[in-house]
Each structure stands twice: as C-alpha cells, then as structure tokens.
Amino acid sequence: MAPMGTSALVLFSGGQDSTVCLAWALDRYDRVETVGFDYGQRHAVELTARQVVRGRIAEASPAWAARLGEDHMLDLRGFGQVADSALTAERAIEMTDKGLPSTFVPGRNLAFFVHAAALADRRGLRRLVGGMCETDFSGYPDCRRDTLDAMQQALNLGMAQDFVIDTPLMRLTKAETWALAKGLGGAALVEIIRADSHTCYLGERGEMHAWGHGCGTCPACELRAKGWDEWVAGGRPQIAA
Ligand code: ZN
Numbered sequence: 001m002a003p004m005g006t007s008a009l010v011l012f013s014g015g016q017d018s019t020v021c022l023a024w025a026l027d028r029y030d031r032v033e034t035v036g037f038d039y040g041q042r043h044a045v046e047l048t049a050r051q052v053v054r055g056r057i058a059e060a061s062p063a064w065a066a067r068l069g070e071d072h073m074l075d076l077r078g079f080g081q082v083a084d085s086a087l088t089a090e091r092a093i094e095m096t097d098k099g100l101p102s103t104f105v106p107g108r109n110l111a112f113f114v115h116a117a118a119l120a121d122r123r124g125l126r127r128l129v130g131g132m133c134e135t136d137f138s139g140y141p142d143c144r145r146d147t148l149d150a151m152q153q154a155l156n157l158g159m160a161q162d163f164v165i166d167t168p169l170m171r172l173t174k175a176e177t178w179a180l181a182k183g184l185g186g187a188a189l190v191e192i193i194r195a196d197s198h199t200c201y202l203g204e205r206g207e208m209h210a211w212g213h214g215c216g217t218c219p220a221c222e223l224r225a226k227g228w229d230e231w232v233a234g235g236r237p238q239i240a241a
Helices: 016-028 045-060 062-067 077-082 108-123 145-159 174-196 219-233
Strands: 007-011 031-038 068-075 127-129 164-166
Touching: 007 016, 007 108, 016 031, 016 045, 016 062, 016 127, 016 164, 016 174, 031 045, 031 108, 045 062, 045 068, 045 174, 062 068, 068 108, 108 127, 108 145, 145 164, 174 219
Parallel strands: 007 031, 007 127, 031 068, 127 164
Antiparallel strands: none
C-alpha cells in the first residue's frame, strides 16, 4: 500500500498482536516508532522479545527497515504498584467476582495511551496504533472501540492535538490476525510472529509449539493456539492489508 505520508507510534509489547500492528503501521506510514511499558509485569520475557522482533522485522524488509524509527521504553512501575492483577502480583489467573479475568489491569490501556500520546506529542507522531481487539475478546473493557473512541477524544481535547487511535485488529478473530500477518509480510512475517513474539501470561518460552513458544495452558496461549489451528484448518488464507 502507498504510504499516506504520516507517522505513527505503535504500542509494542513484543506479543503477537502488537507485532502485527507494527507490520501494519510499517506498511502504510512513512515513519514508525515503537513504545513499550515497564509496569512491573512479572515477566521480563516479553520485554526481551520486543528487541528481537524489531530486529527481525527490519531484516525482513528493507522498506520497513527504512521506516522503522526509534524505540522508547517508559517506566510505569508506579502505575503497576497501584494496579492489582495477576500480571503485576503473585496471584492466580481466574475470574474475579466482577466477572473480569484476574489478568485485567484496571486502567492499563488508558494509562498506556496517556503516556503514548505525551510521547507522540514530543516526537511529532500523529497516529497511535494499538492491538486491542473486541472479537476474541478476553473480557477487557478497555479493549473496546467505544473506550478508545472516548480516549481519543479526551486526548485530543486535553492535549490540543489531532491524534488518531488506530486499532487494526479490533474486528478480527485470532485466525484472521494470522491471515493479516500473512497478507502484510508473507510467510516471513508469520514465522517471526510464530518463533519470536511472546504472548504467554506465565512468561514461559518453554516448548516450541506449532503456534509458537509458551506454556500452552494459560488463557493467552490457549487463544493463540486456537487461532493458529483455525487458520491452518482454513488453509492459511491471507487478508489484504
Ligand atoms: Zn501460557
């Protein structure tokens, strides 16, 4: 796709979804920077995966390498101390009495966008790209497009800006996310996501499964494995970016 002559900041964790978002942004924007957040998550493995994935994406395409700009890491450990969830504390992954998974970190995506927008303002980047999805939805209320529409409006009013929050995966199933990756970067991108991106909630690299590394039994691994199986069963279709 021809570039739209603009720039983006991708919220990039090194997981499957944000890796597809990074490729999606590199496919259409001239200048793309990435931001990651250290909020005291129990596992540093995904922070390591970020650098590996960025490097391999740049190797995969000279055009993407030319557009891929700086990486930023923001320290949100103060926020992590306030929030209470299975990702930041030693706590079982289960449903809470509010009907939300214990992996839900209240306000996390909202905090991410406030920090990302402040960074984008400083860096002169207009698009904020996030991998939120309400289709194969884990039940996180801050992944809803309604929430992000309200966030976009609040950021633009509060910062006198004209940001656009892009959520290219919002309406896709996990199988369709693999199909989008294939459409964006072919088999090479699928392999980067499969082998190098990290999704497991328990922070396990562990065994290499068909769908990638991970414990295989936590909700994130189950979702990723199910999407992979559906995609393969469907003949590994690709979605045009
Ligand atoms: Zn897992």
